[in-house]
Amino acid sequence: MTLGPGCHGLWPTPIGVYRLPGADELNPLLARMFGALRISQAQARGEPLDAAFFASDDDLLRRLQLPEGQRLVRFIVDSLQDTVGRANAAAWGPGRRPLQVAIEGLWIQCSRAGAFHDAHNHGNCSWSGVYVVQVDAEAERKAHPTYGTAHGVTRFYGPAFAQLGGAHVDLGNAYLQPPHVDVAPVPGQLVVFPSWLPHQALPYDGRAERIVVSFNASVHAAAAGSDRLHDYAAT
Ligand SMILES: [Fe+2]
Numbered sequence: 476m477t478l479g480p481g482c483h484g485l486w487p488t489p490i491g492v493y494r495l496p497g498a499d500e501l502n503p504l505l506a507r508m509f510g511a512l513r514i515s516q517a518q519a520r521g522e523p524l525d526a527a528f529f530a531s532d533d534d535l536l537r538r539l540q541l542p543e544g545q546r547l548v549r550f551i552v553d554s555l556q557d558t559v560g561r562a563n564a565a566a567w568g569p570g571r572r573p574l575q576v577a578i579e580g581l582w583i584q585c586s587r588a589g590a591f592h593d594a595h596n597h598g599n600c601s602w603s604g605v606y607v608v609q610v611d612a613e614a615e616r617k618a619h620p621t622y623g624t625a626h627g628v629t630r631f632y633g634p635a636f637a638q639l640g641g642a643h644v645d646l647g648n649a650y651l652q653p654p655h656v657d658v659a660p661v662p663g664q665l666v667v668f669p670s671w672l673p674h675q676a677l678p679y680d681g682r683a684e685r686i687v688v689s690f691n692a693s694v695h696a697a698a699a700g701s702d703r704l705h706d707y708a709a710t
Contacts, residue, residue: 491558491667495550498663504543505608506686509583528590533580552576558667559694573697581690592676600691604667610660611681627679628657631672
């Protein structure tokens, strides 16, 4: 790559935020469906049914054949295609051809009583996401005496985060701020993010259980044998 004169914004961190229309009606149905799934999987594993944290197996996609599940999957795939297309517009070039989004894994996580998911990223995929099914209403969630506004949020750590410990900060590198961003949990909201991006689910101790759907995805050219960028971008 040759950089010409000008200011170049290299290595961006694209994040897509979407809201599912009609989520108020869909989410209770999903919560009921996931509740039944949790009971069967927890029993099969010998886990207590009232554990503060539960993560299902990551093969939930094949269990989402009912119309409610298919609606969620369609929303996830459409949202992924939107963010991935925007993020790669320059890399792919003009004349975009059909793509296939492959959901590599999809699972639910249920948390309460201070459960959290420590900082991590996701492997063997290019994009990941989290959809909120259920959580306390915003005012109630933020009123938690210990966790406050960070109660149950998803925290994303930017690429510069690891470099900022003791680093020089002045107006000249203000563009590196903030080093992390909290995304509040909103029922019906989907956040799509690069799988390499470190993130963390902060402790949650609400009245209603925090239920989210997480997934990993990869993106391929629809035509077999052309899944390489230099082929894809050639025409
Ligand atoms: Fe994650």
